[in-house]
Amino acid sequence: MRPIDHTIRRGILVDRAFSIIGWASLIFCLSMLGLLLYSLLSDGASRLSWDFLTSFPSRRAAAAGAKSALVGSLLVMLITACTAIPLGIAAGVYLEEYARKNWFTSLIEVNIANLAAVPSIIYGLMALGLLVYQFHLGQSILTGGITLAFLILPIVIVATREALRAIPQHMREAAFALGASRWQVVRDHLLPYSTGGIATGVIIALSRAVGETAPLVTIGAISYIAFLPPVPFSERPWLPATNAQRAVARAAQADPLPAGLGTGVSPLRAGTIEVRVRPSDGGGAAVSTTLAFDPSMSIEDLRAAFDSVPGLAASLTPSGYLALAADSGSEFRLAGDTAGLTRALGLNEGGGLHGPVEWAWSPFTVLPIQMFNWLSTPDEAFAKNAAAAGLLLMAVTLGMNGAAIFVRARMRRRIKW
Amino acid sequence: MTQIAANPARGARDAISHAARRKPSAVLMEFGLLLAAVLSILITAGIVYVLFSEAVPFFRVVSLWEFFTDSQWTPLFDDKHFGILPLVCGTMTTTGIALIVALPLGTIIAIWLSDFARPGLRETVKPILELLSAVPTVVFGYFAIQFVSPALGRVIPDLPLFNVLAAGVVMGIMIVPYISSLSEDAMRAVPMLLREGSYGMGANRFTTAIRVVFPASLSGVGAAYTLAISRAVGETMIVAIAAGMQPTLTIDPTSQAQTVTAYIVQVSMGDLPHGSLEYQTIFAAGLTLFVMTLGFNLLSVALRRRFRQVY
Numbered sequence: 001m002r003p004i005d006h007t008i009r010r011g012i013l014v015d016r017a018f019s020i021i022g023w024a025s026l027i028f029c030l031s032m033l034g035l036l037l038y039s040l041l042s043d044g045a046s047r048l049s050w051d052f053l054t055s056f057p058s059r060r061a062a063a064a065g066a067k068s069a070l071v072g073s074l075l076v077m078l079i080t081a082c083t084a085i086p087l088g089i090a091a092g093v094y095l096e097e098y099a100r101k102n103w104f105t106s107l108i109e110v111n112i113a114n115l116a117a118v119p120s121i122i123y124g125l126m127a128l129g130l131l132v133y134q135f136h137l138g139q140s141i142l143t144g145g146i147t148l149a150f151l152i153l154p155i156v157i158v159a160t161r162e163a164l165r166a167i168p169q170h171m172r173e174a175a176f177a178l179g180a181s182r183w184q185v186v187r188d189h190l191l192p193y194s195t196g197g198i199a200t201g202v203i204i205a206l207s208r209a210v211g212e213t214a215p216l217v218t219i220g221a222i223s224y225i226a227f228l229p230p231v232p233f234s235e236r237p238w239l240p241a242t243n244a245q246r247a248v249a250r251a252a253q254a255d256p257l258p259a260g261l262g263t264g265v266s267p268l269r270a271g272t273i274e275v276r277v278r279p280s281d282g283g284g285a286a287v288s289t290t291l292a293f294d295p296s297m298s299i300e301d302l303r304a305a306f307d308s309v310p311g312l313a314a315s316l317t318p319s320g321y322l323a324l325a326a327d328s329g330s331e332f333r334l335a336g337d338t339a340g341l342t343r344a345l346g347l348n349e350g351g352g353l354h355g356p357v358e359w360a361w362s363p364f365t366v367l368p369i370q371m372f373n374w375l376s377t378p379d380e381a382f383a384k385n386a387a388a389a390g391l392l393l394m395a396v397t398l399g400m401n402g403a404a405i406f407v408r409a410r411m412r413r414r415i416k417w
Numbered sequence: 418m419t420q421i422a423a424n425p426a427r428g429a430r431d432a433i434s435h436a437a438r439r440k441p442s443a444v445l446m447e448f449g450l451l452l453a454a455v456l457s458i459l460i461t462a463g464i465v466y467v468l469f470s471e472a473v474p475f476f477r478v479v480s481l482w483e484f485f486t487d488s489q490w491t492p493l494f495d496d497k498h499f500g501i502l503p504l505v506c507g508t509m510t511t512t513g514i515a516l517i518v519a520l521p522l523g524t525i526i527a528i529w530l531s532d533f534a535r536p537g538l539r540e541t542v543k544p545i546l547e548l549l550s551a552v553p554t555v556v557f558g559y560f561a562i563q564f565v566s567p568a569l570g571r572v573i574p575d576l577p578l579f580n581v582l583a584a585g586v587v588m589g590i591m592i593v594p595y596i597s598s599l600s601e602d603a604m605r606a607v608p609m610l611l612r613e614g615s616y617g618m619g620a621n622r623f624t625t626a627i628r629v630v631f632p633a634s635l636s637g638v639g640a641a642y643t644l645a646i647s648r649a650v651g652e653t654m655i656v657a658i659a660a661g662m663q664p665t666l667t668i669d670p671t672s673q674a675q676t677v678t679a680y681i682v683q684v685s686m687g688d689l690p691h692g693s694l695e696y697q698t699i700f701a702a703g704l705t706l707f708v709m710t711l712g713f714n715l716l717s718v719a720l721r722r723r724f725r726q727v728y
Contacts, residue, residue, distance in 0.1 A: 011621030015533075018623045022529025025522050026542065032590045033549055036556070039564040090453035098447055099454070110718060112457050117644060117714040118707070119651020121678050122464060124685070125703040129467030133691060150460050157457070183446050204551075211553025214653035214678065218685045218699075368555040368654075375559055375658055383563060390556045401551045405544050 044387025061381035068225040069370035079145020092160025116154035124218025139220040142360040152205035159201020163194035196411030207400035213368040229359035238331040239350040270294040271338030277311035293339040471700030490664040503664035507674035514585025523596025531604035558658030561587040579661030582670040603637025640720040647713035653678035
């Protein structure tokens with residue numbers, strides 16, 4: 001038998017060795033986080049400027065900015081937050097405070113646990129098949145926001161449940177004993193006490209949604225957006241001659257036009273569309289012409305019909321796009337579209353006021369998609385833009401996680417049952 | 418009603434039971450909350466419906482036999498082949514490399530945090546480590562292609578810029594916190610009594626951690642592992658950015674490969690007409706992915722449930 005002090009010394013040595021290995025593993029992982037930040041900073045810090053934040057994407061790397069991506073991320077997050085927070089908290093409250101223990105409840109629980117681990121790209125496929133093509137919401141901010149809300153719903157539900165579970169049972173019993181109804185207990189006691197815990201979970205969930213790329217790529221978020229979604233009740237410009245691009249239909253190569261042409265989202269119907277042309281100096285009344293349209297018309301018939309309107313020239317671009325332009329010195333707008341033509345072809349109507357929620361139907365890009373797009377451009381100069389976008393993303397997500405840690409720490413200090 | 422006068426106590430009870438009877442608004446409220454909870458089932462149903470409704474027409478044209486045995490995946494070329502194996506192989510290789518990196522690191526950190534680190538240190542380190550999994554995956558993709566791949570290229574000659582190795586290594590670093598946090602929770606849940614018993618027998622910390630704590634927390638650790646695997650299988654942006662876009666049936670980590678998820682991204686970036694066979698391929702690929710991750714998820718749920726019942 002070995003002497004006991006030898007065994008003890010060996011044990012202490014092994015412990016020390018493992019302690020060092022543990023430190024080393026931890027430092028390795030943290031140094032990777034450090035290296036990642038370093039490589040982003042060394043490539044992207046020089047591109048971060050006010051101009052970068054306020055410029056649209058561009059074909060020239062040095063002039064490109066993240067304006068549309070920032071606005072897109074903000075609006076998508078607005079929809080996500082408005083959908084996921086109330087639904088997630090409601091579901092969490094139901095499961096924790098109302099649900100009886102039966103097979104249906106445990107089905108919901110297993111289902112939520114499973115949903116939390118479904119790859120995000122699967123949510124994108126679901127949204128593509130269901131929201132885009134079945135519910136006709138288009139490849140819009142609304143679709144993107146709802147998709148991400150579905151994605152983070154399990155996180156919000158689990159956070160709500162854990163926050164509610166942390167409240168001691170006697171708080172509920174005290175309220176019930178005073179004659180409060182279940183809903184009064186939830187509203188006046190449980191939700192106020194669990195605000196901190198729920199807020200922590202919501203912040204972490206939203207920070208995950210900000211960085212999500214794959215599901216939004218799948219639903220077809222466009223990576224090159226050089227405009228902002230319409231401001232509610234702002235006036236749409238009439239379409240001038242010099243800006244024919246704005247009236248270019250998206251894709252019209254098929255002949256005759258198939259239903260769901262263009263974006264493949266909006267069906268075409270028989271109907272009419274009104275074209276109004278007026279002098280662009282603002283003086284003089286608009287001249288109105290009504291065109292009849294039926295879905296069997298070819299793209300060439302469509303061009304001829306628009307071309308016959310006085311003061312308007314219609315042409316097909318080499319790639320098969322329909323372009324409308326007013327004669328010089330005048331401008332035009334489309335109105336009274338009962339054929340669904342403007343949506344199916346992506347034609348800009350011009351004129352009138354933007355609706356209060358029209359922005360939600362606007363095509364969009366978000367920060368991670370913009371970054372991915374710059375990263376997959378072969379030109380090495382765009383990698384700097386990607387790094388700058390990455391720095392913005394990291395600032396947002398790490399900031400939100402920091403806020404969550406802060407909220408959690410404060411909550412722990414304040415609440416003592 | 419006459420009984421109220423006859424029996425005052427009974428009347429008071431009636432009045433209370435009337436007040437306590439649930440108002441219609443309360444019933445409506447509960448129903449609203451129930452709907453929110455049921456939404457999660459509708460989401461799952463939506464996922465299953467979309468995947469199947471788009472994949473079934475695909476499998477009418479391409480037989481299951483061809484799908485699982487053809488060794489080429491070229492749906493976007495003129496010479497079309499629909500063998501999912503190269504994509505699954507790409508997914509398995511990247512996942513394998515990620516696990517080789519993440520399992521040892523994650524497990525060592527978990528053991529170290531639960532049985533070696535001081536509590537104060539543990540509470541500081543854990544949130545910082547979890548920041549790793551909060552980094553957006555597209556940023557990890559940037560790291561893989563701009564930093565790790567060139568760095569590995571300096572060590573391994575003739576390494577192409579797009580390679581499985583860099584993507585896998587970065588993915589591994591990403592999933593370390595999943596493994597370390599969940600495993601550490603499982604290890605901390607092991608009762609102190611077991612540790613004290615072991616120390617009382619003269620065992621040192623390391624022996625206690627490896628021989629007593631680790632086996633006792635095995636199902637929780639297993640749940641953490643399976644969750645990490647399912648994350649790696651479903652990870653999209655890192656592999657789409659860094660592993661390349663060439664479906665190849667190979668397990669060579671220094672070559673390019675395409676994963677199931679990267680293929681879906683590649684197709685989504687283009688503009689395929691709705692309803693075409695090429696469009697349906699992403700749903701067939703998605704269904705394959707869903708089935709793969711579902712298996713791991715259910716295993717993880719089962720393991721966690723068992724682990725909860727132990728103590």
